[in-house]
Amino acid sequence: xxxxxxxxxxxxxxxxxxxxxxxxxxxxxxxxxxxxxxxxxxxxxxxxxxxxxxxxxxxxxxxxxxxxxxxxxxxxxxxxxxxxxxxxxxxxxxxxxxxxxxxxxxxxxxxxxxxxxxxxxxxxxxxxxxxxxxxxxxxxxxxxxxxxxxxxxxxxxxxxxxxxxxxxxxxxxxxxxxxxxxxxxxxxxxxxxxxxxxxxxxxxxxxxxxxxxxxxxxxxxxxxxxxxxxxxxxxxxxxxxxxxxxxxxxxxxxxxxxxxxxxxxxxxxxxxxxxxxxxxxxxxxxxxxxxxxxxxxxxxxxxxxxxxxxxxxxxxxxxxxxxxxxxxxxxxxxxxxxxxxxxxxxxxxxxxxxxxxxxxxxxxxxxxxxxxxxxxxxxxxxxxxxxxxxxxxxxxxxxxxxxxxxxxxxxxxxxxxxxxxxxxxxxxxxxxxxxxxxxxxxxxxxxxxxxxxxxxxxxxxxxxxxxxxxxxxxxxxxxxxxxxxxxxxxxxxxxxxxxxxxxxxxxxxxxxxxxxxxxxxxxxxxxxxxxxxxxxxxxxxxxxxxxx
Numbered sequence: 001x002x003x004x005x006x007x008x009x010x011x012x013x014x015x016x017x018x019x020x021x022x023x024x025x026x027x028x029x030x031x032x033x034x035x036x037x038x039x040x041x042x043x044x045x046x047x048x049x050x051x052x053x054x055x056x057x058x059x060x061x062x063x064x065x066x067x068x069x070x071x072x073x074x075x076x077x078x079x080x081x082x083x084x085x086x087x088x089x090x091x092x093x094x095x096x097x098x099x100x101x102x103x104x105x106x107x108x109x110x111x112x113x114x115x116x117x118x119x120x121x122x123x124x125x126x127x128x129x130x131x132x133x134x135x136x137x138x139x140x141x142x143x144x145x146x147x148x149x150x151x152x153x154x155x156x157x158x159x160x161x162x163x164x165x166x167x168x169x170x171x172x173x174x175x176x177x178x179x180x181x182x183x184x185x186x187x188x189x190x191x192x193x194x195x196x197x198x199x200x201x202x203x204x205x206x207x208x209x210x211x212x213x214x215x216x217x218x219x220x221x222x223x224x225x226x227x228x229x230x231x232x233x234x235x236x237x238x239x240x241x242x243x244x245x246x247x248x249x250x251x252x253x254x255x256x257x258x259x260x261x262x263x264x265x266x267x268x269x270x271x272x273x274x275x276x277x278x279x280x281x282x283x284x285x286x287x288x289x290x291x292x293x294x295x296x297x298x299x300x301x302x303x304x305x306x307x308x309x310x311x312x313x314x315x316x317x318x319x320x321x322x323x324x325x326x327x328x329x330x331x332x333x334x335x336x337x338x339x340x341x342x343x344x345x346x347x348x349x350x351x352x353x354x355x356x357x358x359x360x361x362x363x364x365x366x367x368x369x370x371x372x373x374x375x376x377x378x379x380x381x382x383x384x385x386x387x388x389x390x391x392x393x394x395x396x397x398x399x400x401x402x403x404x405x406x407x408x409x410x411x412x413x414x415x416x417x418x419x420x421x422x423x424x425x426x427x428x429x430x431x432x433x434x435x436x437x438x439x440x441x442x443x444x445x446x447x448x449x450x451x452x453x454x455x456x457x458x459x460x461x462x463x464x465x466x467x468x469x470x471x472x473x474x475x476x477x478x479x480x481x482x483x484x485x486x487x488x489x490x491x492x493x494x495x496x497x498x499x500x501x502x503x504x505x506x507x508x509x510x511x512x513x514x515x516x517x518x519x520x521x522x523x524x525x526x527x528x529x530x531x532x533x534x535x536x537x538x539x540x541x542x543x544x545x546x547x548x
Contacts, residue, residue, distance in 0.1 A: 010533050010534045010535040011025045011531060011532075011533055011534075012025060012026060012065060012532050012533065012534045013025050013026065013028065013061065013065055013513070013530075013531065013532035014529075014530070014531050014532075015030070015059065015515060015529075015530040015531075016048070016528070016529055016530075017035075017037070017048075017049060017050035017059075017527055017528055017529070017530060018037070018041075018047055018048050018049070018528075019037065019047060020037070021035055021037070021050065021059050023061065025531075026064065028061055028062075028063065028064040028065070029061070029062045029063065029064075030059060030060065030061050030062070031059070031060045031062060032058070032059045032060075033056060033057065033058050033059075033060075034053055034056045034057040034058075035050050035051070035052060035057050035058070035059060035516070036050060036051040036053075036057075037050050039051050039526050041077065041473075041526075041528040041529070042077045042079070042473040042475070042528055042529075042548050043548050048528055048529075049077070049079070049526045049527065049528035050526065050527055050528070051525075051526055052088075052516040052522065052523040052524065052525060052526070052527060053522070053524070054084075054086070054088060054314060054315065054521070054522050054523065054524025054525075055314055055357075055522055056522060057516050057517070057522055057523065058514055058515065058516045058517040058522065059514070059515040059516055060512045060513070060514050060515075061512055061513040061514075061515070062512050063512070065093070065513045065532060066508050066510075067093060067101070067102055067507045067508070068506055068507060068508040069502075069503050069504070069505060069506045069507070069508075070503075070534065071479075071480050071481045071482060071502075071534075071535055071536035072479075072480050072532065072533060072534055072535070072536070073477060073478070073479045073480075073531075073532070073533035073535065073536060073537040073542075074090075074091055074102075074104055074125075074476075074477065074478040074479075074531070074532055074533075075475070075476075075477045075529070075530070075531040075532075075533070075537075075542070075545045076090060076091070076475070076476055076477075076527060076528070076529060076530040076531065077473055077474070077475050077476075077527065077528040077529050078090060078106070078473070078474055078475075078476055078525060078526070078527060079471075079472060079473045079474070079525050079526040079527075079528075080106065080121075080469070080471065080523075080524060080525030080526070081471050081525070082277075082470060082471030082472075083276055083277035083471070084315075084471075084524050084525065085108055085110070085120070085121075085274065085275060085276070085312040085315075086107075086108045086110070086312060086313070086314075086354060086520075086521050086524065087105075087106035087107075087108070087121055087469060087523065087524060087525060088105065088106065088516070088517070088520055088521040088522050088523040088524055088525075089103070089104070089105040089514070089516065089517050089518035089519070089520045089521065089522070089523055090104045090105055090106065090476065090515070090516070090523065090527070091104045091513070091514070091515055091518070091530070091532075092104065092105070092398075092513075092514045092517065092518025092519060093507070093509065093511055093512070093513045093514065094128075094398045094509070094511070094518060094519055095509035095510075095511055096356075096398065096399070096414075096415070096519065097414075097415060098130050098509060099128050099129075099130035099398065099399060099414075099459075099460075100128060100129050100130050100506075100507060100508075100509045101127070101128065101398070101507050101509050101511065102125075102126070102127050102480075102507055103124065103125070103126045103127075103397060103398045103518055103519055103520075104123075104124070104125050104476075104478050104518075105123075105124050105518060105519075105520045106121055106122065106123055106124075106469045107119060107121075107122050107123075107124050107395065107439070107520050108120050108121055108122070108312070108354070109122075109353070109394050109395065109437070109438065109439065110273075110310075110311050110312050110313075110352060110353075110354065111309050111310070111311030111312075111318075111320065111351050111352025111353060111359075111361070111393070112151075112309065112351060112392060112393070112394075112436055112437065112438075113149075113308065113309050113350050113351050113391050113392060113435055113436065114149040114150055114196045114197050114270050114271065114284070114309070114435070114436065115149070115150040115151060115152060115161070115196075115197050115198055115199070115272070115436055116197070116199070116271050116272065116273045116309055116310050116311070117152075117199055117272075117273060117274060117312075118150075118151045118152050118153060118394075118436065118437065118438035118439075119153050119438055119439050119464075120199075120200065120274065120468055121468045121469040122153065122439065122464055122465055122466065122467070122468075122469065123464065123465035123469055123476060123487060123489070123494075123495075124397075124439065124462060124463075124464045124465075125462065125463050125464075125478040125485060125487050125495075126397035126398065126442075126460055126461065126462035126463070126485075127460055127461050127462075127480060127485065127502075127505050127507055128397055128398060128459060128460025128461070128505070128507075129460065129504075129505045129506050129507060132459070132460050132461065132504070132505065133457075133458070133459050133460075134457060134458040134459075135422075135457075136410075136421075136422045136424060136446075136455045136456065136457045137455060137456050137457070138180060138453055138454075138455055139176065139180060139445060139453070139454045139455055139456050140176075140179075140180030140181060140182055140453065140454065141180075141182070141451070141452045141453045141454070142160045142162050142172070142174035142182035142452070142454070143162055143164055143169075143172055143174060143182065143184065144162075144164045144165075144166060144169050144452070145160075145162035145163060145164055145452030146162075146163050146164065146165050146214065146219070146449060146450045146452050147162065147163045147212075147433070147435055147447060147448070147449035147450065147452055148160040148161065148162050148163075148435070148436060148447035148452065148454055149161055149162070149163055149194060149195070149196045149197070149212070149270075149435055149436065149447070150195060150196060150197050150198040150207075150436060151198075151436045151437065151438035151445060151447055151454070152198035152199065152200065152205075152438065153438050153439070153440045153464075153466050154198075154200040154205055154467075154468075155200070155466075155467055156466045156467050157175055157176070157466070158175070158176040158438065158440040158441070158445065158466075159173055159174065159175055159176070159185070159198055159205070160173070160174045160176070160182065160447070160454065161173050161194075161195030161196060161197065161198045161207060162174065162194070162195060162452070163193060163194045163196075163212040163214070163449075163452075164193055164194075164224075165193060165212075165214060165219070165220075165222045165223060165224065166223055166224065167223035167224055168224070169193065169223075169224055170187070170188050170191045170192070170193065170224065171188055171192055171193050171194035171195040171196075171209060171210070171212070171228075172184050172185075172187070172188055172195060173185040173186065173188075173195055173198065173205075173207055173234065176440075176454075185205075185234060185238050186234055186238035186239060186240050187240065188207075188209055188240070189209075189230075189232065189240050189242070190209050190226065190227070190228050190229070190230055191224075191226050192209050192210060192211050192224070192226045192227060192228035192267070193211055193212055193222050193224040193225075193226070194209065194210045194211060194212035194228065194268075195207050195208070195209055195210075196208060196209075196210045196212065196268065196269070196270040196284070197269065197270045197271055197272040197281075198272065199272040199273065199274055199279070200274070200468060201272075201274050201279045201292075204233050204234070204235070205233070205234045206231060206232065206233055206234070206243070206272055206279065207231070207232050207234055207240070207272075208228075208230075208231045208232075208268075208269030208270050208271075208272050208281060209228035209229070209230055209231075209232065209269060210228040210229065210267065210268030210269055210270055210283070210284075210285075211225065211226065211227050211228050211267045211268060214450075217429075217431045217433060217449055217450065218429060218430040218431045219429065219450055227267030228267050228268055228269060229245050229246075229247075229248060229266045229267045229268060229269050229283075230242060230243075230244065230245045230269060231243050231244055231245075231246065231269050231272070231281055231292075231298075242296060243292070243295070243296055244292075244295070244296030244297060244298050245266065245269075245296075245298075246266070246269055246281045246282075246283070246290035246298040247266045247283070247286070247288065247290060247298070247300065248266040266283070266285075266286065267285065268283045268284060268285040268286075269281055269283060270282060270283055270284050271283070271284070271289075271307065271309060271310050273310040273312070273317070275310075275312050275317045275331075276315075276317075278291060278292065279291070279292040280292070280301075280310065280317070281298065282307050282310065282319075283307075284306065284307065284308065284322075285306075286306060287303070287304045287305050287306050287307075288300055288301075288302060288303065288304065288307075289301050289302065289303070289307070289310070289319065300335075301331075301334070301335050302335045302336075302337055303319060303329055303337045305321055305322075305323055305326045306321070306322045306323070307319050307320065307321055307322065308320050308321065308322050308348055308349055308350050309349075309350060309351060309352065311352035311359060311361075313352070313354060313359040313372070314521075315524075316330050316331060316332075317330070317331040318330050318331070318340070318352070318359070319331070319337065320349035320350070320351075320352060320361060321342070321348075321349060322347070322348050322349075323347065323348075324346075324347040326342075327339040327340060327341050327342040327376070328340050328341065328342050328349060328361070339376065340372070340375070340376055341375070341376030341377065341378055342378070343361065343363050343368065343370035343378050343380065344378070344380070345363075345365075345366055345368075346363035346364065346365075346366070346368075346370075347364060347365060348363065348364035348365075348389070349361050349362070349363055349364075350362050350363070350364065350389060350390060350391050351390060351391055351392055351393040351402075352393065353393040353394060353395055353400055354395070354520060354521045355395055355400050355413075355519065355520065356519060356520075357517065357521050357522050358371045358372055358373070359371070359372040360372070360381075360393070360400065362384070362389075362390025362391065362393055362402060363389075363390060364388060364389040364390075365388045365389065366383060366388070367383050367384045367385065367386075367387035367388050367389055367390055367404055367405075368380055368381065368382070368383050368384070368390070369381045369384060369390060369393075369400075369402060369413070369418075381413070381416050381417070381418075382416055382417040382418060383418075384402050384404050384411050384418045385404060385407070385409060385411055385418065385420060386407075387404035387405055387406060387407060387409070388404075388405060388406060389404060389405040389406075389433075390402050390403070390404050391403050391404065391405060391433055391434060391435050391436075392434050392435055392436045392437040392446060392447070393437065394437035394438070394439065394444060395519065395520055396437075396439055396444040396459065396462070397459050397460050397462045398518075398519040399412055399413060399414075399459065399519070400412070400413035401413075401421070401437065401444060401446075402418065403424070403433070403434020403435065403437065403446055403448075404433075404434060405431055405432065405433045405434075406430065406431045406432060406433075407423055407432055408423055408424050408425035408426075408427075408432025408433060408434055408448050408449070409421070409422065409423045409424065409434065410422055410423075410424060410434055410446060410457075421457075422457075424446060424448040424453075424455050425448035425449065425450070425451045425453070426451075427450050427451050429450055431449075432448065432449060432450065433448065433449040434446050434447070434448055435447050435448070435449055439462075439464055440464065440466055441464065441466065442458065442461070442462040442463045442464055442495070442497060443456040443457060443458050443462075444456065444457045444458070444459070460505070461485055461497055461500070461502065461505065462485070462497075463485045463486070463487045463495040463496060463497050464487075464495060465487060465489065465494055465495055466495070467494075473526075473528075473548075474489060474490060475488075475489070475490050475491065475545065475546040476488065476489060477491075477537070477542045477545060477546070479536050479537060479542070480502060480536065481502070481536035482501075482502060482503065482536070483499040483500060483501065483502060484496055484497045484498065484499050484500070484502065485497040485502075488542050488546070490546050491542055491543040491545075491546030491547075493539065493542075513532075515527065515530055531545070
């Protein structure tokens with residue numbers, strides 16, 4: 001390590017997390033909760049890292065670090081196993097009430113309707129002062145979409161899976177090329193009208209195809225009534241490879257019922273979810289979840305009821321249901337599911353987001369968001385506007401955003417109430433939905449029905465990695481200079497914001513600096529050599545910090 005970086009005057013905080021959790025730069029008071037010392041660090045030496053347990057661990061710096069309107073650098077080594085679904089917050093100093101401060105996390109957006117995981121293990125670095133919002137911008141309409149049911153960020157690209165309702169229209173996968181342009185990726189082999197779900201699994205893009213029935217949104221019946229039901233792997237050349245038909249092994253399209261909801265119906269593959277290193281699939285047309293076993297084989301693991309989405313929270317898989325009598329369920333392995341209660345009055349639980357260490361879910365018909373407090377306990381927040389249903393939800397730059405029905409509007413969670421942001425669809429129909437959300441290129445994207453358009457929004461300033469954060473020891477650095485944010489992985493700049501005068505962002509909020517916790521979730525993994533500099537390090541200095 002060069003002398004200029006070791007303990008220079010601009011090193012305003014340093015937590016080696018070796019023999020203690022103290023600040024070795026300025027001696028500030030630090031309080032640690034459930035942090036285990038003595039772990040092996042990035043250099044291979046014992047006692048050079050600390051373990052954070054993912055449910056309660058945090059190091060809190062009670063006073064003395066004020067990230068105001070000046071440049072700064074955050075630097076640390078992070079190790080979280082690749083199969084861990086939610087890595088969590090790395091460093092945060094953020095006032096939720098004032099929407100002011102800084103967030104650095106490895107975030108997973110989980111529990112989105114249909115897609116479930118639009119962002120998985122995505123590095124996000126953001127600042128906000130509660131003042132710098134943009135209007136929602138039109139990002140275009142993929143194909144002839146009535147709706148993009150699926151939004152997915154994978155390998156630095158944004159993908160959409162569509163519902164297209166014309167007689168000759170086919171649900172398709174599109175890649176966003178910017179400036180309202182969407183490029184089709186191969187062709188849906190079943191030629192059904194919907195691609196309701198997308199995910200990245202083992203480095204590849206997977207798509208589930210289905211048959212969407214728009215009558216539930218007060219739209220005319222689809223003219224294309226071909227069944228779906230299969231899952232496909234899409235290679236880098238856009239070729240679709242059949243990986244099976246969950247619940248209907250060896251079936252052809254002619255074997256699949258075309259009309260009505262029934263327990264033997266298998267014409268929809270949705271809710272693709274990566275959990276603990278494995279791939280799962282469900283359907284919104286019939287009961288049950290299936291675990292992928294390779295090739296074209298899928299194994300039924302229960303439960304025996306129809307599902308709306310899946311969510312991963314604190315190392316467990318949760319099934320959100322479509323029933324007034326069946327509780328939300330937690331997966332315990334094999335075919336065992338444990339009830340964890342349900343939000344009172346809810347008959348459908350559409351979406352989930354992890355915020356401040358708690359799972360929050362959106363409901364029908366009261367359009368409420370409920371917080372899970374453990375066991376079978378649920379705490380209600382206020383209603384989201386005057387709607388009846390909460391669908392897409394996402395955590396973006398420290399705040400939760402929720403899309404609802406019937407107005408197709410987006411709201412932001414402020415305290416325990418929701419602030420109206422914008423109406424994303426003004427089509428002249430009875431029901432409009434904000435279905436899905438994803439964070440991409442530092443922006444929040446949302447899909448709307450029935451216009452089929454996707455729109456984007458920026459609050460404060462944020463940069464995102466737009467790729468799955470790898471397992472093992474990795475060096476992360478985040479820099480705020482005079483004109484932009486910069487994000488580094490292992491000494492290489494991987495994301496940066498547009499140039500703008502960042503001095504207008506005053507982040508001073510008087511709150512403690514938190515290591516391993518923030519607005520998303522508790523960190524699940526190891527940390528070593530956490531540093532805060534009161535200046536913007538350059539590329540050469542970041543590369544030096546990333547040396548083991």
